[in-house]
Amino acid sequence: MDVQAYIASGILELYVAGLLSEEQNLEVHGHALEHPEIMDEIEQIEAAVLALGKTISPGLPHNFEVIREIIDIQKETKVVELGKKDINWSWYIGWAASVLMAIGLVWMYAQNEGLKSQIQVVENEKQTLEEQINDANTSLEKSKELLNTIRDKNITVVPLGGQEVSPTSYAKAYWNKQEQKVFIDAKGLPEPPDGFVYQVWSLKLNPLTPTSMGLLEDFDLDENKIFALNNPNESEAFGITLEPAGGSESPTLEQLYTLGAVSS
Amino acid sequence: MNLDQLIKRFQNKDVTAFERLHGMYAENICGVINTIVRNDALAQEICQDVFIKVWNNAESYNPSKGRFFTWILNIARNAAIDQVRSKSYKNSKKNLSADYFVGILDHGSSTESKVDAIGLKKLVKNLKEKCIRVIELLYFKGYTQKEAAEELDIPVGTIKTRNRSCIAQLRKNLKL
Numbered sequence: 001m002d003v004q005a006y007i008a009s010g011i012l013e014l015y016v017a018g019l020l021s022e023e024q025n026l027e028v029h030g031h032a033l034e035h036p037e038i039m040d041e042i043e044q045i046e047a048a049v050l051a052l053g054k055t056i057s058p059g060l061p062h063n064f065e066v067i068r069e070i071i072d073i074q075k076e077t078k079v080v081e082l083g084k085k086d087i088n089w090s091w092y093i094g095w096a097a098s099v100l101m102a103i104g105l106v107w108m109y110a111q112n113e114g115l116k117s118q119i120q121v122v123e124n125e126k127q128t129l130e131e132q133i134n135d136a137n138t139s140l141e142k143s144k145e146l147l148n149t150i151r152d153k154n155i156t157v158v159p160l161g162g163q164e165v166s167p168t169s170y171a172k173a174y175w176n177k178q179e180q181k182v183f184i185d186a187k188g189l190p191e192p193p194d195g196f197v198y199q200v201w202s203l204k205l206n207p208l209t210p211t212s213m214g215l216l217e218d219f220d221l222d223e224n225k226i227f228a229l230n231n232p233n234e235s236e237a238f239g240i241t242l243e244p245a246g247g248s249e250s251p252t253l254e255q256l257y258t259l260g261a262v263s264s
Numbered sequence: 265m266n267l268d269q270l271i272k273r274f275q276n277k278d279v280t281a282f283e284r285l286h287g288m289y290a291e292n293i294c295g296v297i298n299t300i301v302r303n304d305a306l307a308q309e310i311c312q313d314v315f316i317k318v319w320n321n322a323e324s325y326n327p328s329k330g331r332f333f334t335w336i337l338n339i340a341r342n343a344a345i346d347q348v349r350s351k352s353y354k355n356s357k358k359n360l361s362a363d364y365f366v367g368i369l370d371h372g373s374s375t376e377s378k379v380d381a382i383g384l385k386k387l388v389k390n391l392k393e394k395c396i397r398v399i400e401l402l403y404f405k406g407y408t409q410k411e412a413a414e415e416l417d418i419p420v421g422t423i424k425t426r427n428r429s430c431i432a433q434l435r436k437n438l439k440l
Contacts, residue, residue: 010428017402017427018334019409029328046333048434049403050292055384057295062312064283064290070316071279 006031007041016045146226149183150174158238160260165242166190171258173238175231182213182231182238189257191220192242199243200227201251202235205261210239210251237261271332275322282322286315289333293340299404300344310347314340341406387437395430402427 006012014020015028032039149155155174162169170188175181184200192198198216203209214229216222241248242255273281293314298307318336325335388396394416401407401415402423413420 008428010424013427013431014402014409014424016331016334018330018338018406019402020330022329025329029330042331044435045431046331048431048438049399050289050333051438052384052387052399052434053292053295053299053404055295055387056298057291057307062290062308064286066312067286067315067319068279068283070312071319074316074320 001031001035003035003037007038012038012042013045016042016049142224146183146224149176152176154178156262158260158262160238160240160258162188163256163259165255166257169257171240171260173260175235175238175262180230180232182229184216184227184229184238184240185225186216186219186227186240187225189216189219189225189240195245196242197245197247198240198257199247199251200229201239201241202231202233203237203239204234205236212247212249212251213238215243215247216240235262267332268327271325271327275325277322282319285332289336290315293336296337296404297340297344299400300341301347306347307344310343311340314343317343337403338406341404345406387434389437391430391433391437394426395433398423398427399430399434 011020011024011028015025020028028038028042032042150157154176156177158173158175160171160173166189168188169190172185174183174185176183182200186198189198198219200213200216201210202213203211211233213231213233214227216227219225237260239251239259240257241251241253242257243252270281270284274285290311294307294311297310297314298304301307301310314336317339321339325332397416398412401412402409407415409423410420413423416423418426
């Protein structure tokens with residue numbers, strides 16, 4: 001290897017400046033160990049740069065004692081330092097801000113949920129009230145209809161009086177012959193015992209021929225106790241008997257509650 | 265004791281060895297830092313931190329990868345450049361022109377800088393400006409050859425040879 005040419009190339013100056021690649025550094029180091037001239041050259045370059053730097057130094061007021069002291073303190077506090085981190089304020093502020101924001105969000109969510117449930121309660125109340133109004137309207141409608149029905153000029157009113165089994169019972173039949181309908185007002189009848197049902201009969205008197213018109217189903221559930229039944233018969237009287245659930249083929253006359261004849 | 269032994273002892277946390285190395289390099293390293301930050305007090309502060317860092321990272325120096333001086337120089341340059349890039353420094357130095365360290369000569373008397381103006385003058389006399397600039401960029405500011413070539417507007421290939429002849433001139437002056 002031509003040592004002089006190597007020195008003249010300027011690579012050693014760059015080596016001192018720290019501008020070579022890792023590979024080149026290793027190479028220069030190897031050559032320097034091999035050739036004392038190269039090592040000498042490197043040291044002289046370094047000395048020149050050192051000298052230049054020295055002239056522009058701000059006088060170096062820190063003597064080594066300052067450094068020594070810091071090193072000693074570091075040694076003493078090394079164990080303590082493990083727990084003592086640099087306070088990174090932006091880290092803390094950042095986290096604090098996120099936590100605050102999270103709390104704010106949770107609070108707002110809770111508020112929102114509260115309002116929502118209040119709205120829900122009010123909605124439910126409103127719905128209940130609307131239903132009540134609707135029920136009332138329907139009930140009024142029914143009553144009107146009922147009233148209109150029994151006021152119809154084609155209606156024949158047949159009062160049915162209490163019989164032996166239940167002398168205090170009474171009922172009324174509103175018979176619309178044209179429409180072949182009978183409305184039974186059963187308000188005056190006691191509630192039938194369990195397993196029994198009232199059955200309404202159309203009667204022909206001569207000879208006595210009963211024809212079933214139907215049952216007063218769900219008696220206890222019907223509030224106004226008015227039942228509509230079809231009656232295509234030429235009835236001369238109406239009777240109501242208490243029959244076993246499901247009704248009977250022919251009336252059980254011992255259980256005749258009310259009876260009334262159609263006035264001609 | 266030669267330098268290699270000294271460095272080895274320093275790497276084994278021998279404070280006395282470190283003191284000697286400090287004596288050899290501290291003044292120079294502080295000077296390099298000052299060429300970057302241009303503030304005597306600040307340069308001293310950074311320089312002190314740099315040597316603490318050197319001590320704490322002693323085991324990371326590998327002799328086969330470069331000169332010990334170069335290693336410290338690198339740490340110092342990085343510390344100084346970090347400082348220059350910091351916001352507080354930028355605010356205080358907004359109007360400072362990017363002139364070269366020889367400019368310190370002109371400002372030296374007015375700012376009562378402790379710069380060794382006489383020594384500097386002696387060293388850089390008959391050193392052409394282009395020499396001073398290339399030395400400053402490569403050694404004190406850590407520019408790569410390519411960056412220095414762009415900064416000085418000369419071909420990359422000439423950086424290496426120009427630097428060599430400039431350092432040669434500097435060495436000659438040093439012997440005077």
